[in-house]
Amino acid sequence: MKRVLFTVLLMGSAAFAQTALAQTADDIMGKVQASQKAVKDVTIKVVGKAELDNGSQSIDLDIQTIPSLNLTRINFNAPDALADNVVVIDKNTVSNYLFLTNQVTVQSAKKARLEGFSFDFTRFADFSTELGKDKFTLKLLSTDTAKDGKVYVIEATPREQDLGFTRTRVTITENGWRPLKMQALDSKGKVLADLNFTTWKTNSGLKAAALKSLPKDAQIIKK
Template sequence: MGMKNRARTALPALSSALMISLLGAASAQTMTAADILGRLDATQKTAKDLSFRLSGTGSLDGSAQKIDLTVQSIPAASLARVVFAAPDALADNIVVVNKTEVRNYLYLTNQITVTSAAKAAGQAGMTGLDFSQISNFSALLKNYDVKVVGTSGSAGNRLFTLEGTPRANGTDEGRARVYVTEAGWRPTRLQLLDGAGKVRADLNVTNYKQNSGLSAAKLTTLPRDAEIIRQ
């Protein structure tokens, strides 16, 4: 085949490849917050189980303190377990959440408070964070108007910054930011801001694991001798 014929054959293929590349880039550039949350939610729901660590700093009782906790979840069962390592006031406390209730084990008093899931969802948690939804970041933002405020990185490894503003006056008058990586569609960072835009909590998501063999029995285990207090 002559050079001219090869050039004629190559041009359509090159044009097609270029068009696909441009369409892919345009699609990534125009991804909406709903698109990103949908991908994040779908990825988490297809996992048999997932776990991660949230660590950083937050404003508690008017002062900045270290925050460190581990989250374990079985999405299909709407079951999650949160274990605190810091701050000191919450160290060794455990929160277990299912579809109907939230059980909060208080280490210092050896008590378990039991609250309905509906009541817990309407209450402010630490730094305004709803721990009944902490295992699912898309659910965490369900009461927010969310928009994409930043995108960085190259195709396949983009990092999207989502910012949510509460739809109605509630327990949190500020905003929430969730950073989501395109590589695996998972959260990498969570920030909570007050009404003036000051960061109240800045938490990194690390040790993110899926399908590590977690069981419902393990996630719901709490000390048997603890006093039960129903709220």
């Protein structure tokens, strides 16, 4: 059982207007952070594949985030075993609603353990909002030209070793300065997660109460 906070993903928007040849990965991520100051909330769909306890399975998540509150809600649509489960993450706690048992497990964010995944997503919230040099070693792998503009691939290697993955790669488009794709890899180069970001919406007026909402009749289990 590995730690998982799938907030990955969530606020990986990026902004840089100069050419990649004139910049380092640190320069780019500095502008990522600067661009997010105007973002009040984000809604995004994440789809792809990930290694779960019983092998590779489809992933379909609806994610909502209010960055200023360090608050994220993740609704699971797939895989089937996790469908209709909900994870609510704030600065201090992780609340995991299990649909089949109608229970909410509440844990410390620092010690959270959620079932189902064979690798650790715990740093993805930080990864997407402040990919700092104190937490990751960054490298700009490539710059390509796509239909909607330039696309950049940045590789991040966590300085901590107990994350369940060795490195991540994020593909960022200059069209809207947002991530298109994220991969997590192990030490042998095996892809543990291959996720695509779609259906972006920002500053739609999300409310904290709605993100925190879970069934009132659910049993609360604190760990």
